[in-house]
Amino acid sequence: MKFTGTDTYVATDDLKIAVNAAATLKRPLLIKGEPGTGKTVLAEEVARSFDTELIEWHIKSTTKAQQGLYEYDAVSRLRDSQLGDERVKDIRNYIKRGKLWEAFTAGGTPVLLIDEIDKADIEFPNDLLLELDRMEFHVYETGETVKAKERPIVIITSNNEKELPDAFLRRCFFHYIKFPERETMLDIVAVHYPNIQKDLVREALNIFYDMREVPGLKKKPSTSELLDWLKLLMAEELPLEVLQSRDPNKLVPPLHGALLKNEQDVHLFERLAFMNRRQQQKG
Amino acid sequence: MFIDFFYALRDARLPVSIKEYLTLLEALKAGCASYKVDDFYYLSRAAFIKDEKNLDKFDRVFAKVFEGIEFIADDPSADIPEEWLRKMAELYLTPEEMAEIEALGDWDEIMETLKKRLEEQKERHEGGNKWIGTGGKSPFGAYGYNPAGVRIGQKEGRHGRAIKVWDKREYRNLDDSVELGTRNIKVALRKLRQFARTGEPEVLDIDNTIRATAHKGYLDLKMIPERHNAVKVLIFFDIGGSMDSHIRVCEELFSAARTEFKHLEFFYFHNCLYERVWKDNRRRHNEYLSTMDVLHTYPHDYKVIFVGDASMSPYEILYPGGSVEHWNEESGEVWMRRLLDVYSKAIWLNPIPETHWGYSQSTEIMKNLMEGRMFPLTIAGIDGAIKELKR
Numbered sequence: 001m002k003f004t005g006t007d008t009y010v011a012t013d014d015l016k017i018a019v020n021a022a023a024t025l026k027r028p029l030l031i032k033g034e035p036g037t038g039k040t041v042l043a044e045e046v047a048r049s050f051d052t053e054l055i056e057w058h059i060k061s062t063t064k065a066q067q068g069l070y071e072y073d074a075v076s077r078l079r080d081s082q083l084g085d086e087r088v089k090d091i092r093n094y095i096k097r098g099k100l101w102e103a104f105t106a107g108g109t110p111v112l113l114i115d116e117i118d119k120a121d122i123e124f125p126n127d128l129l130l131e132l133d134r135m136e137f138h139v140y141e142t143g144e145t146v147k148a149k150e151r152p153i154v155i156i157t158s159n160n161e162k163e164l165p166d167a168f169l170r171r172c173f174f175h176y177i178k179f180p181e182r183e184t185m186l187d188i189v190a191v192h193y194p195n196i197q198k199d200l201v202r203e204a205l206n207i208f209y210d211m212r213e214v215p216g217l218k219k220k221p222s223t224s225e226l227l228d229w230l231k232l233l234m235a236e237e238l239p240l241e242v243l244q245s246r247d248p249n250k251l252v253p254p255l256h257g258a259l260l261k262n263e264q265d266v267h268l269f270e271r272l273a274f275m276n277r278r279q280q281q282k283g
Numbered sequence: 284m285f286i287d288f289f290y291a292l293r294d295a296r297l298p299v300s301i302k303e304y305l306t307l308l309e310a311l312k313a314g315c316a317s318y319k320v321d322d323f324y325y326l327s328r329a330a331f332i333k334d335e336k337n338l339d340k341f342d343r344v345f346a347k348v349f350e351g352i353e354f355i356a357d358d359p360s361a362d363i364p365e366e367w368l369r370k371m372a373e374l375y376l377t378p379e380e381m382a383e384i385e386a387l388g389d390w391d392e393i394m395e396t397l398k399k400r401l402e403e404q405k406e407r408h409e410g411g412n413k414w415i416g417t418g419g420k421s422p423f424g425a426y427g428y429n430p431a432g433v434r435i436g437q438k439e440g441r442h443g444r445a446i447k448v449w450d451k452r453e454y455r456n457l458d459d460s461v462e463l464g465t466r467n468i469k470v471a472l473r474k475l476r477q478f479a480r481t482g483e484p485e486v487l488d489i490d491n492t493i494r495a496t497a498h499k500g501y502l503d504l505k506m507i508p509e510r511h512n513a514v515k516v517l518i519f520f521d522i523g524g525s526m527d528s529h530i531r532v533c534e535e536l537f538s539a540a541r542t543e544f545k546h547l548e549f550f551y552f553h554n555c556l557y558e559r560v561w562k563d564n565r566r567r568h569n570e571y572l573s574t575m576d577v578l579h580t581y582p583h584d585y586k587v588i589f590v591g592d593a594s595m596s597p598y599e600i601l602y603p604g605g606s607v608e609h610w611n612e613e614s615g616e617v618w619m620r621r622l623l624d625v626y627s628k629a630i631w632l633n634p635i636p637e638t639h640w641g642y643s644q645s646t647e648i649m650k651n652l653m654e655g656r657m658f659p660l661t662i663a664g665i666d667g668a669i670k671e672l673k674r
Binding site: 013032082163169171 | 309
């Protein structure tokens with residue numbers, strides 16, 4: 001069982017090695033990288049390539065580690081007890097399974113995605129140490145121990161908003177998805193839009209990488225933005241010449257809304273275009 | 284097996300432990316890497332390195348252990364920041380010139396020329412950092428030809444050997460003493476959070492509700508105020524003059540702080556703190572606040588952050604009337620002490636690299652006044668500063 005990328009996901013060699021190491025040893029794989037470089041998508045693709053179930057656990061600032069294991073719904077039990085419901089006698093009716101429980105008891109080797117772990121409280125990763133290490137936990141209310149039949153492949157993504165504790169990191173493999181180089185990017189585009197004209201892609205990539213080089217951009221456009229933009233270009237059926245014309249009057253590329261996500265950046269671009277024009281008039 | 288490599292990593296101060304070492308061995312045993320060196324490099328990187336800021340260091344150690352080659356950093360040109368390179372190429376090689384050299388046929392020559400000029404430049408500017416902030420010159424139009432593509436540190440061709448993956452050192456930007464963006468600053472500042480429950484009770488307090496319900500015998504809902512960040516911060520920005528070249532990083536710090544702290548007050552001063560501060564730089568000569576009022580308005584539990592390069596004539600700190608802008612009755616030192624007496628939690632962030640502080644007498648004086656609590660305005664520096672504020 002080896003992960004080699006899929007027909008919709010281009011994986012670099014280093015990423016393949018990291019995924020395979022994590023999948024073989026059944027250790028969690030921590031993925032970091034610029035937003036929009038395909039961290040979350042990776043889990044989906046790994047699940048698809050291994051042909052197993054994907055269990056997604058999206059973390060928010062209010063998520064607690066316990067919610068991943070199970071939750072005891074005290075409030076509804078309280079309400080049921082006031083209404084005299086029969087269910088109230090069995091505490092198991094009020095234990096809600098969390099995503100980790102789901103992953104431990106699912107058949108086969110599921111892929112568990114813990115998305116954006118850095119969004120949670122600082123103690124969150126520490127609270128999951130033992131559970132991820134041994135892949136088992138104890139349910140106090142019922143006294144049972146949930147143990148993974150088959151250790152799931154755990155993929156964890158982080159956007160670097162918080163540093164993760166050392167003890168947690170030591171148990172993971174780590175991979176930093178760096179921004180794809182031109183070659184890789186061509187592959188990625190080919191995988192997503194196989195029918196797109198070669199010339200269009202080349203011109204679009206030129207503009208795209210030029211844009212990433214512009215100093216002072218607040219948010220550099222990333223892979224997912226490039227793909228969106230290409231989709232738009234295709235939908236609008238813009239002629240190739242529009243992209244090719246390096247007309248200084250139109251320095252801001254067509255349909256730039258897909259690439260530049262805030263008005264300061266658009267503004268910066270317009271200003272640069274203006275300066276460029278003036279320079280050309282002088283020269 | 285690979286024990287030397289492990290110790291080399293430890294010697295380079297990379298945070299690797301026995302756990303990771305054993306993981307690597309286990310992975311090797313399980314056949315995760317074939318016998319290709321590249322595979323081994325990727326695998327050991329995934330096992331040992333847990334933070335992208337360490338990737339660059341790891342690459343260097345790897346290169347040293349497995350190639351027996353010299354440290355890449357020992358190459359004089361290797362440490363020249365990417366940023367310089369780009370600007371240098373723009374300033375010193377016009378596109379025509381580049382085209383010309385290229386037309387002559389040899390890519391190496393461009394690199395040689397560029398390198399020569401870089402070295403000249405490096406010597407001339409040693410110790411100063413006037414380079415930062417001159418970026419206004421970079422025209423977007425010139426970027427079609429991207430000189431950053433010339434990776435001087437790699438020495439491809441000149442030494443006649445192919446580039447190994449780890450020799451590319453692609454991760455150099457991510458070192459945490461270099462890059463600074465609002466997002467990073469926010470994360471650094473976030474560590475200063477202190478949560479407290481104040482205001483309207485609007486969240487259900489389940490524990491208390493259960494207790495109260497058990498007590499009374501019917502459902503008794505209890506509410507509790509939501510938790511939010513209760514840390515209070517005063518920021519004093521040095522503005523104008525020598526600070527102009529640091530305006531961008533100050534802006535970033537400011538906007539990050541604005542979103543991170545609910546109780547944030549900011550004031551401007553020039554060079555050193557005296558009897559008045561202001562909130563609007565355009566009307567600074569008319570609308571100012573007395574520093575005394577600031578001391579009286581904000582209670583002592585506010586945390587104080589100064590942002591400034593502390594580069595001025597020592598007179599401006601030490602003597603009455605030393606200010607360059609107005610006549611001050613009392614010296615800056617007196618005012619600094621007065622402020623620090625009220626606010627025990629105070630730090631100074633300095634945009635100038637720490638290595639240069641020793642060259643400026645006023646920086647040393649200011650640092651002593653702050654009892655050593657002066658930090659460079661980098662992510663690592665802010666981290667240190669926040670730790671100090673939290674103590």
